[in-house]
Amino acid sequence: MDFRLVNWTQAMSVDGGAIDETHRKLISLINRLHLLVNHSADGDSVSNVLCELADYAGAGFLIEEKIMTLSRYNERDQHTIHHWSFIDRLTIFIADFERDVEVGNDMLLFLIRWVAIHLKTHDRLLGDHLLASKKYRFESLGQVETAA
Helix, strand or coil: CCCCCCCCCHHHCCCCCHHHHHHHHHHHHHHHHHHHHHCCCCHHHHHHHHHHHHHHHHHHHHHHHHHHHHCCCCCHHHHHHHHHHHHHHHHHHHHHHHCCCCCHHHHHHHHHHHHHHHHHHHHHHHHHHHHHHCCCCCCCHHHHHHCC
């Protein structure tokens, strides 16, 4: 039986490289959280995935933002604001969870909605920009991290 809440599809692809790699990680974390929440996992397990989501938001979004800066993406500020909305909401969910407030289904609903909107709008526009500029295609996260 498949317990994934979100399945990666080629339609979600932004660049076929580094950005897609970070998105697959995000989807994997959402699916792990879904599995834990719906199987009444212990709080430590859920907390660990929430910490990984927070780490992802910090590192994964920075990768995207670096690519946007390097490629001189005109919509960078608006895109970054959408990243911050994710971080702000995730921070609230984590704080509530730590205070033993039930957040599981609301949090999962937020995550799948945010991913759907972000990938279909903000990241689609970024992908089009990167495709047009061809110069800024990064096959891996390592390439982004070492780019000037």
